[in-house]
Amino acid sequence: MSATAQTPKAAPRGSTASRARATRLLGDRRLPVLVTAALFIAMYVAGLSRYQNYGFGEPQVFLNLFIDNGYLLVAAIGATFVIMSGGIDLSVGSMIGFTTMFTAWLVERQGLPLLLVVPLALAVGAFGGFLMGYVIHNFEIQPFIVTLAGLFLFRGLCLVISKESISINDASVGTLAQTRVSLGVGDLSIGAVVALVVLAVAAYVLHYTRFGRRVYAIGGNEQSALLMGLPLGGTKIAVYTVSGFCSALAGLLFMLYIQSGDPLHAVGMELDAIAAVVIGGTLLTGGSGYVLGTLFGVLVLGLIKSVITFEGTLSSWWTKIATGVLLCAFILIQRTMTSRRKA
Amino acid sequence: MTTTSRWRALTHHHLFWPVAVLIALLLVNVPFTPGFFSIDMTDGHLYGSLVSIVLFGSPLILVAVGMTLVIATGGIDLSVGAVVAITGALTCSYISDQTDQNTLSAVFLAMGIGLVAAVVCGLWNGFLVARMGIQPIIATLIIMVAGRGVAQLITDGQIITVNSEPYKLIGGGYWLTLPFSVFVVTAVVAVTVALTRRTALGLLVESVGGNAEASRLVGIRSTRIKIMVYMFCALCAGIAGLMISSNTSAADGNNAGLWIELDAILAVVIGGTSLAGGRFSIGGTVVGALVIQTLTTTIYTIGVPTQTNLVFKAAVVIVVCLLQSPKFRAKVFGAKGPEGPRRDAAPVEPAPAADAAPKMEVSR
Numbered sequence: 001m002s003a004t005a006q007t008p009k010a011a012p013r014g015s016t017a018s019r020a021r022a023t024r025l026l027g028d029r030r031l032p033v034l035v036t037a038a039l040f041i042a043m044y045v046a047g048l049s050r051y052q053n054y055g056f057g058e059p060q061v062f063l064n065l066f067i068d069n070g071y072l073l074v075a076a077i078g079a080t081f082v083i084m085s086g087g088i089d090l091s092v093g094s095m096i097g098f099t100t101m102f103t104a105w106l107v108e109r110q111g112l113p114l115l116l117v118v119p120l121a122l123a124v125g126a127f128g129g130f131l132m133g134y135v136i137h138n139f140e141i142q143p144f145i146v147t148l149a150g151l152f153l154f155r156g157l158c159l160v161i162s163k164e165s166i167s168i169n170d171a172s173v174g175t176l177a178q179t180r181v182s183l184g185v186g187d188l189s190i191g192a193v194v195a196l197v198v199l200a201v202a203a204y205v206l207h208y209t210r211f212g213r214r215v216y217a218i219g220g221n222e223q224s225a226l227l228m229g230l231p232l233g234g235t236k237i238a239v240y241t242v243s244g245f246c247s248a249l250a251g252l253l254f255m256l257y258i259q260s261g262d263p264l265h266a267v268g269m270e271l272d273a274i275a276a277v278v279i280g281g282t283l284l285t286g287g288s289g290y291v292l293g294t295l296f297g298v299l300v301l302g303l304i305k306s307v308i309t310f311e312g313t314l315s316s317w318w319t320k321i322a323t324g325v326l327l328c329a330f331i332l333i334q335r336t337m338t339s340r341r342k343a
Numbered sequence: 344m345t346t347t348s349r350w351r352a353l354t355h356h357h358l359f360w361p362v363a364v365l366i367a368l369l370l371v372n373v374p375f376t377p378g379f380f381s382i383d384m385t386d387g388h389l390y391g392s393l394v395s396i397v398l399f400g401s402p403l404i405l406v407a408v409g410m411t412l413v414i415a416t417g418g419i420d421l422s423v424g425a426v427v428a429i430t431g432a433l434t435c436s437y438i439s440d441q442t443d444q445n446t447l448s449a450v451f452l453a454m455g456i457g458l459v460a461a462v463v464c465g466l467w468n469g470f471l472v473a474r475m476g477i478q479p480i481i482a483t484l485i486i487m488v489a490g491r492g493v494a495q496l497i498t499d500g501q502i503i504t505v506n507s508e509p510y511k512l513i514g515g516g517y518w519l520t521l522p523f524s525v526f527v528v529t530a531v532v533a534v535t536v537a538l539t540r541r542t543a544l545g546l547l548v549e550s551v552g553g554n555a556e557a558s559r560l561v562g563i564r565s566t567r568i569k570i571m572v573y574m575f576c577a578l579c580a581g582i583a584g585l586m587i588s589s590n591t592s593a594a595d596g597n598n599a600g601l602w603i604e605l606d607a608i609l610a611v612v613i614g615g616t617s618l619a620g621g622r623f624s625i626g627g628t629v630v631g632a633l634v635i636q637t638l639t640t641t642i643y644t645i646g647v648p649t650q651t652n653l654v655f656k657a658a659v660v661i662v663v664c665l666l667q668s669p670k671f672r673a674k675v676f677g678a679k680g681p682e683g684p685r686r687d688a689a690p691v692e693p694a695p696a697a698d699a700a701p702k703m704e705v706s707r
Contacts, residue, residue, distance in 0.1 A: 088480065135661075139668040142618055144419070144480060148605060149660035156653030271488050284481050317495035317596075324489020331485070335475055 032281025032333060033293040040300050043307070051310045059185035061306065066188060069302040070195035071096065071253040073295065075269060076276040077202045078246025080294045083277050084206070085239045086219040086286030087143040091132065091150030092247045093269035095125055097262070098154040099251025104166040104261025107173065114172045122248050128154065129244015133237035143240075151270070158263035165262035168255070177256050191253040198249065203291040215239060219286025275327050276301055283334060300326065357615050360666075361630040364613070368637045375645040388517045392640065400636030401524040402427070402514075402583035404629055406603055407610035408535055409579030411628040412572045414611050417552040417620025418472055418479035420573060423580040423607060425490025426464050427600025430457040430581040431588030432497040435505050444507035453510070458581045464490065465577025469570030487604070494596035504593045514589030524586050531579065536625050545623075548572060552620030609656065610635055613663050635659075 047056050055061065066073070075092050082089040099121050106117045128150065136146050168174075180187035188196075206212035214235040217225040226232050254266060280297030282289025304322045308314045353359060372379040372392070382391035406423050413420045434457035441449045464486055471482035516523045539545030550558045551565045559565045583603070588594045612618060613634055614627025638659065642652050665671045 135665075139665060139671040139674075141664045141668050145608070145612065145618060145660065145664055148608070149657045149664070151605070151657075152653045152660060153657035156651060156655075156657055160648075160651055160654060271484065274484065275488060278481070284478060315495070315500055317492040317500060320492030321489050321496065324485050324492065327488060328485045331471075331477055331481055332475065335477055 029288050030290070031337065032330070033290050033296065035333065036280055036293055036296040036300060036330075040296050040303065043300065043303050047303070047307050047310065051307075054310060056310060060187075063183070063186040063188055063192070065299055065302040065306065066192035066195065068257075068305070069298050070189070070191040071250040071257060072269070072272055072276065072301070073195040073298045074198050074246050074253060075250035076273040076280075076294045076298050077198055077291060078243035078250070079270070079273040079277050080202070080280075080282055080289065080291055081206070081215060081239050081246075082143075082243045083274070083282050083284060084219045084286055084289055085215045085236060086222065087136070087236070087239065088147065088274070089129075089132075089150075089240065089243045089247075090144065090147040090270050091128070091154060092243070092250075092273050093266045093271075094151045094154035094158070095128060095244060095247035096251040096254055096266035096269055097264065098158050099125060099248045100255040100258070100265045101158040101161050101166070101261040101263055103252065103255050104168050105161050107170045108166050108168055108261075114170065114176075118252060121252060122245060125248020125251070126241050126245040129247070130237060130241040132244070133240030136240065137233045137236045155263070155267075161263075162261075163263065165260050165264075167260040173256065173259065177259055189257075191256050194249070194253060198246070199291060199295055206291055211235065211238065216287055219283075219288075221287070272301060272323070275323050278334075279326055279330050281330070281334075283338070284331075285338075357624055358626055358630060361614055361627050361634060365630055365634045365637060368634060368641055372641055372644055379644075384520070389520050392644070394522065396633065396636050396640050397525055397528075398522040399640075400633055401522075401528045402586045402600075403603065403606055403610060403636060404528050404632040405531055405579045405583040405586070406600075407607040407614075407628045407632045408532060408625060409576030410604075410607040411611050411614070411616055411623050411625055412535075412539070412548055413479070413576045414608070414616055414618060415548050415552045415620055415623035416569055416572050417555065418569065418573070419608065419618075420468060420483045420576050421480060421604050422464060422468060422483040422486035422490055423576065423583075423604045424600040424602060425487050425494065426461050426577050426580040427584035427587060427603060428494035428594075428596050429464065429490055429497070430461045430584030431594040431599045432494040432503070432596050433457045433460050434510075434585060435503045435588050435594035436497055438505045438507050438510055439503050444505060445509060447509055450507060450509045454513075454585055457585060458578060461577045461581025461584065462574050465574035466570065468577065469573030472573065473566040473569035491596060494594075494599070496596075498594055498596045500596070502593050502595045506592065510589050511592060512589070514586035515592075524590075527582065527586070531582065532625065532629060535575075539623075539625065549622055552622070606635055607632075609660055609663075612667070613659070617667070 044062075050056075075096060079089055079092060102124065103117050103121050106112045106120070107114060132143075132146050132150050135141060136143050176190055179190050181190070181193055206215065214225070214230050217228065217230055218232060218235055222232065251266075255261060258265070276297035277289075277294050278284060278297070279300055280289070280293030280295070282293060301323060304319055304326075308316065308318055369379070376392065379392050382389050382394060384390075406427070410420055410423065434453045437453035437456055438444055438450060443449070468479075468483050468486060471477045471485070472479050475482075512518070512523050513527065514524055518526060539548065547558070547563050547568050550561075550563060551568050555565045555569075580600075580603075584600060587599050608618075610631035611628050612631070614624055614629070614631035616623045616627060635656070638655060639652060642655060
């Protein structure tokens with residue numbers, strides 16, 4: 001499977017070609033992303049018409065989607081890399097929790113400056129991801145079970161650091177959290193800006209570098225990638241390292257967002273991240289998808305939350321049900337798409 | 344020489360390592376809790392550490408037994424925790440609506456409703472996996488995510504408490520001096536073993552796990568087998584859900600059965616069932632579940648801070664998986680050849696040479 005998404009624009013003309021065009025449209029790799037984007041727009045418009053008088057139309061409401069879901073976006077981007085390569089990473093949530101705990105502990109209890117703590121936390125996250133990737137590749141154990149061990153380990157380490165939550169009163173953290181970047185119509189937090197930067201970098205790496213191509217190739221068909229002479233091990237380990245790094249960064253953003261460390265932060269966030277990636281149209285078997293799709297996946301999940309807030313009468317558990325229903329719908333779309341392509 | 348070969352036969356039995364770990368864990372407790380193995384009789388009930396390990400471990404054993412069959416077909420079921428929550432929520436909300444919560448018929452009806460819901464969840468999972476051909480991790484992720492929401496919807500976000508004597512029996516009651524849940528677990532395990540080992544069903548499950556397409560070609564209805572297995576797994580999870588909610592007399596949509604799927608998978612792996620599918624061991628799974636429960640109890644009794652529980656579990660997962668990985672064993676044990684054959688060396692070992700060797704260490 002090649003990584004390119006180039007579908008000939010010039011579809012055959014004439015009525016006889018209409019079926020071929022339909023098949024081609026269904027086989028287009030961009031279709032899931034477009035469906036998600038359309039869904040997002042439809043939901044947004046529906047929200048606009050329903051909550052017009054409650055200020056839903058204000059640009060800041062839209063920007064808040066990024067502010068409130070920046071950490072999820074970063075985590076989901078890490079998960080995109082892993083899923084694109086055909087693996088899965090279940091340790092995302094506990095890595096986020098661990099990072100909040102670790103930084104809070106270092107900053108508050110040990111009095112280390114934030115400038116030192118941030119690189120340290122990122123390094124720990126990346127190293128954790130590296131270790132998992134190393135075990136997955138070198139000992140041929142399923143990613144699922146190795147990252148499950150990672151999930152236990154990091155959640156356990158959170159609790160080892162402290163059982164109670166540590167609130168962060170550090171001045172520099174407070175300033176960072178309060179800083180807003182003005183965009184004219186509204187403003188973004190530092191976390192949202194970082195998330196968007198990560199998005200841009202990830203899109204560049206995945207779609208325009210050699211490493212990105214290898215990730216697609218391995219996800220498409222590991223055996224063929226190996227026969228082509230691609231460095232299978234290095235790429236696989238790198239993918240999990242990227243995921244670990246992104247999780248740690250997401251943890252830092254989450255810590256900034258919530259300004260505390262708690263051993264129970266971000267429990268189950270790996271599911272949100274995986275759901276966002278799937279809703280964003282990345283094939284779970286790997287080898288096909290876009291980082292931009294992940295952005296829309298996260299935005300759709302975020303929008304569900306805001307709509308539920310605006311609705312007021314709906315309870316929070318509807319978020320879970322809606323996520324599950326969406327997940328199901330998109331998995332079925334993926335399924336019909338892949339079976340068409342094979343036929 | 345005969346003792347050597349007997350010893351070899353023993354160490355090569357598939358239950359040897361799980362049982363050895365279990366015994367070792369139990370023995371660790373003895374220096375810390377002198378009366379660890381003693382069982383007292385109070386008020387006609389048996390009390391003691393061993394009894395409580397079995398009592399608190401029984402939901403896990405149930406879920407893990409169901410999970411074993413799913414894993415044997417090459418699948419995995421992440422939704423069991425959510426199914427536990429849904430079953431508990433439905434049953435408890437039905438019972439709490441009754442004017443007389445002690446009526447037997449109402450309790451049975453409530454349990455029936457809960458279990459039917461569980462089986463429906465399993466049917467849905469099986470349908471997605473077997474008919475639609477979606478990877479099991481993802482197919483069951485749907486209910487894992489949405490199921491907790493549904494459970495909270497049923498309980499309206501509250502923790503529903505019930506006050507029903509007959510219902511209390513399943514998870515917290517005693518019968519013939521033993522916790523009632525022990526009988527439930529024994530019955531389920533016995534039925535499962537009978538169905539899989541005394542009929543061809545187990546063979547069919549293993550062959551589907553070994554190669555679903557080949558099994559279909561030799562005439563096994565692999566789709567039907569898979570759907571059945573997911574339904575059975577969900578049923579087991581449902582019974583576990585009844586136990587958990589009955590033990591606390593409450594249904595908590597958010598926390599009931601939280602992470603039990605991970606513990607169950609861990610139990611299955613410790614028990615020696617390969618995650619790749621194709622073979623399974625119910626006995627191993629039961630021992631594996633007991634190992635996990637004993638680990639939890641041990642951590643409490645020897646005074647290690649309870650929060651390190653998860654770190655221990657992670658260590659166990661890593662060690663067990665590394666030991667199961669052929670590549671790891673080849674790298675670590677294979678390199679030190681003379682150290683002696685491990686359990687994996689058995690098939691390639693020339694048998695006469697091993698018998699003639701006076702000691703295991705020099706047999707190669």
